[in-house]
Structure formats: structure tokens, C-alpha cells
Amino acid sequence: MNIRKLFSYLAWGIVLLVLQVFFFKNLALFGVGLCFLYLILILHMPVNMPPISLILLSFGLGLVVDIFYDTGGIHAAGTTLIGFIRPLWLRAISPTGGYDEGTEPTLQEMGTGWYLTYILPMTFLFSLLFFTVDQWGTMGLFNILNKSFFSSILTALLAILVQALFFKRRRGIL
Amino acid sequence: MLRILEFLYRLRAFLLFVFLEIIAIWMVVRNNSPQGAAFFNSSMAITGSLLKTQSDLVGFFNLADENQDLASQNAELLEKIAFLTPADSISEEGLDSAFRATYTVQSARIVGQTLRLTQNHLTINKGSNQGVKEGMGIFSNEGVVGRVKAVSKNYSVGISLLNTGLLVSSKIKSSDVFASINWDGANPQEAKMLYVPRHVSASPGDTVVTSGYNAIFPEGILIGTISNVSPADDQNYLDISVRLSADFSKLNHVYLVENTQLSELDSLYQKAEISDEY
Numbered sequence: 001m002n003i004r005k006l007f008s009y010l011a012w013g014i015v016l017l018v019l020q021v022f023f024f025k026n027l028a029l030f031g032v033g034l035c036f037l038y039l040i041l042i043l044h045m046p047v048n049m050p051p052i053s054l055i056l057l058s059f060g061l062g063l064v065v066d067i068f069y070d071t072g073g074i075h076a077a078g079t080t081l082i083g084f085i086r087p088l089w090l091r092a093i094s095p096t097g098g099y100d101e102g103t104e105p106t107l108q109e110m111g112t113g114w115y116l117t118y119i120l121p122m123t124f125l126f127s128l129l130f131f132t133v134d135q136w137g138t139m140g141l142f143n144i145l146n147k148s149f150f151s152s153i154l155t156a157l158l159a160i161l162v163q164a165l166f167f168k169r170r171r172g173i174l
Numbered sequence: 175m176l177r178i179l180e181f182l183y184r185l186r187a188f189l190l191f192v193f194l195e196i197i198a199i200w201m202v203v204r205n206n207s208p209q210g211a212a213f214f215n216s217s218m219a220i221t222g223s224l225l226k227t228q229s230d231l232v233g234f235f236n237l238a239d240e241n242q243d244l245a246s247q248n249a250e251l252l253e254k255i256a257f258l259t260p261a262d263s264i265s266e267e268g269l270d271s272a273f274r275a276t277y278t279v280q281s282a283r284i285v286g287q288t289l290r291l292t293q294n295h296l297t298i299n300k301g302s303n304q305g306v307k308e309g310m311g312i313f314s315n316e317g318v319v320g321r322v323k324a325v326s327k328n329y330s331v332g333i334s335l336l337n338t339g340l341l342v343s344s345k346i347k348s349s350d351v352f353a354s355i356n357w358d359g360a361n362p363q364e365a366k367m368l369y370v371p372r373h374v375s376a377s378p379g380d381t382v383v384t385s386g387y388n389a390i391f392p393e394g395i396l397i398g399t400i401s402n403v404s405p406a407d408d409q410n411y412l413d414i415s416v417r418l419s420a421d422f423s424k425l426n427h428v429y430l431v432e433n434t435q436l437s438e439l440d441s442l443y444q445k446a447e448i449s450d451e452y
Contacts, residue, residue: 070295072205
């Protein structure tokens with residue numbers, strides 16, 4: 001990873017975090033769909049990133065968002081899970097021939113169909129853990145599933161939208 | 175031995191994951207207990223100032239509405255002053271000055287808050303340097319907002335009324351029936367009124383105010399109006415929904431109220447062996 005790449009990651013990270021804690025914090029679609037767009041910071045890291053650094057990065061990111069949400073450690077718990085599961089899930093859905101060295105699992109690189117199978121389960125898993133811990137014992141299972149379902153769809157949709165609007169297309173998909 | 179180490183080394187990602195996950199869950203538990211506040215919360219200096227900048231920017235566009243509100247409140251207060259100013263007679267003096275001095279009020283601003291979780295919190299732009307203490311009540315001119323949970327030098331974090339962990343002692347104004355207000359996590363405009371016995375006659379439209387029993391809020395601060403009354407499942411109590419008067423999505427200026435005799439009350443309760451989880 002060269003220095004220019006590092007800076008672009010940093011800038012992108014700051015933009016997404018600012019969006020998350022100042023804009024998406026109190027945004028809810030129909031009162032049930034929350035948006036966790038900052039998760040794509042973790043999900044778009046290069047495929048061959050070592051698991052240890054990915055988990056540490058996820059935990060740190062979650063903690064930063066937690067501080068602004070006053071949620072203690074709910075985000076950190078969710079992002080750490082995502083960071084741990086991601087390499088396993090990537091291996092499970094790897095395309096024929098595997099990934100190229102240093103590929104980033106983004107919309108532009110991988111195509112819409114693959115990207116959806118990649119991002120939806122991950123965001124759903126995160127939302128499931130997030131709402132389970134948040135609503136511990138106060139609401140029923142249906143409520144948790146309902147919120148997780150719509151939150152993951154909203155997050156995935158916004159992730160696709162952001163990439164389609166602000167990033168150059170490389171393969172002419174979408 | 176070497177093989178065990180090798181085995182652990184191969185599992186290192188999983189072990190790190192479990193370790194961090196335990197830390198995160200432990201922080202959540204600590205944050206949700208009524209006593210302990212989180213190590214990291216939005217009252218930290220850098221977070222607080224960032225949130226304040228945002229609130230300043232957003233607040234700029236609401237200035238007209240804010241001014242209107244404050245002006246009407248000023249008018250109300252002026253009216254009250256005129257009513258309270260004693261006539262020039264010594265017989266009016268010092269009748270109950272101790273009671274009047276029980277509560278001190280100061281103004282503050284909400285600079286950040288969450289609305290969409292079940293454990294919502296607020297960030298306030300005043301801290302221990304300005305005399306804010308843990309346990310102070312927060313209310314706006316629309317109604318009760320919450321209670322201060324943790325304090326740093328210049329910012330503090332409060333538990334919002336929209337937090338399933340907060341109970342506020344309240345009463346129905348017309349009939350003086352006491353109950354607790356607790357949010358059930360469903361609708362950010364409605365809370366539940368708990369422990370109202372079935373024989374009480376409550377009807378939609380009744381005003382609900384603080385009772386003054388829990389020594390956080392003075393008596394008579396508005397909470398909301400009853401929107402729905404129905405018999406609860408467990409036969410003993412009524413299931414009452416209260417439409418909250420405070421609009422949490424537009425909160426900006428609030429008041430922090432402190433009961434200056436709280437420590438005296440607490441030690442009295444302790445002496446009388448009454449445990450009171452306010």
C-alpha cells in the first residue's frame with residue numbers, strides 16, 4: 001500500500017465517520033431502518049488484509065462511533081464480529097479463480113450481483129447483533145428481525161448509491 | 175508445548191475476536207447499569223466540542239423559532255414575577271424561604287443526542303466547571319427531558335426520557351394519583367404510565383406532571399397528556415399511554431434543576447432505612 005492510497009483511505013474514513021455520527025445518527029426510515037454506512041470502511045478493505053489488523057481496525061472504528069452514540073460498546077461489538085467474519089465470508093463466496101492480489105471487494109471491482117451477496121449478509125449480521133444488544137429483553141424477537149432486515153437493506157442500498165455516484169466505473173457494470 | 179503454542183498461534187484471529195468482543199459487551203453492561211457511566215462517552219472534551227460545532231451550525235437555521243419560544247416564555251415569566259413580587263408589607267416576608275431555596279435552576283443547551291435506540295442519551299454543553307452534578311434533572315419549557323448521568327469538565331451526558339432505563343415519578347394532575355413514567359422503546363412520542371391501580375379513573379386528555387416525590391424534579395413540571403387508557407394484562411393495573419409534551423427531535427435550550435437538599439434527604443432516607451432508587 002503506497003502513501004497516496006493510505007491518505008485516500010484516511011480521507012474517505014473521516015468523511016464516512018462524520019456522515020455517520022452527524023447525519024445518520026438520528027435518521028430512521030419508517031422508524032425501523034437505521035443506516036450503518038460506515039461499515040463499508042471495513043467491508044471495502046483489500047481482500048488480502050491480515051485478519052488481526054482488520055479486527056483491530058474494526059474494533060477501533062466501532063469504539064469511535066460508540067462514543068458519539070453513547071452506546072457503550074454496542075457498535076464495537078458489531079464491527080468486531082464483522083471484522084472477524086469477513087475473511088471467512090470472502091472465502092466462502094470467492095469467484096472462480098479466486099481474487100486478484102490486493103483486490104478491494106467493491107461494487108466496481110466485483111459487480112452488482114456479487115456485491116449484494118457480499119454486503120447484505122454482513123450488514124444483516126451487524127444489525128442483528130446491534131439491535132439484540134440494544135433492545136436486550138425489552139422488545140420481542142420480531143421487532144429485532146424487522147429492524148435488522150430494513151437496516152441492512154437501507155445500508156446496502158446507500159452503499160451502492162454512494163459508489164455508483166462518486167466512484168469511477170471500471171468495467172461498465174450497473 | 176510447542177504444538178499448543180502453534181495451535182494458539184493459528185487461532186490468534188479468533189482469540190483476538192473473542193477478547194475484543196468480551197471487552198465490548200462488558201462496556202455495554204457497564205454503561206447500562208444505573209450507577210456506572212461508560213469510560214468513553216460523548217461528554218469527552220473533543221467529542222463534546224465537535225457535537226457543539228454541529229449543533230451551532232444546525233441551530234443557526236432554527237434561530238427564528240427559538241427566539242419566538244424564548245420570547246413567549248419570557249412573557250410568561252414576567253407575568254409570574256409581577257404576581258410574586260411582594261407588596262410592601264413585612265408580613266409577607268420570609269414565610270417559606272427554605273422551601274423556595276430547595277431547587278436551583280440553570281440553563282443549558284443540548285448539543286447532541288440519539289433518538290432511534292432503546293437507550294437514548296443526550297449531550298449537554300455544561301459540565302462540572304459550571305456546577306453540573308450527576309443526578310440533576312433536565313427539562314425544557316415543553317416538558318421533562320431526562321436526568322444527568324455523567325459529567326466531565328465542560329460537558330455532560332444525560333439519560334433521555336426516551337431510555338427504557340429511566341423512571342420518572344409522576345402524577346395525574348387532576349386526580350393527584352401517583353405513578354411512574356417509563357418509555358417502552360416503541361414510539362418516541364409516547365411513554366407508558368406504570369403502576370396505576372385499576373380503580374383510578376383516568377381518561378384521555380388528562381395532564382401528567384412530575385410529582386416531586388423523587389426529589390429530582392420539583393412538583394408540577396409537565397410530562398405530557400394521557401392519550402390512551404386500557405386495562406392491562408395483569409389485572410391489577412391500568413395500561414396508560416402518555417403523549418410526551420417535549421419534542422425530542424427539536425430539543426435545544428433546556429434547564430438543569432438541582433435539589434440542594436438532596437444529600438440531606440438521602441442521609442435521612444438512609445437513617446430511616448428506606449431504599450429509594452430514584
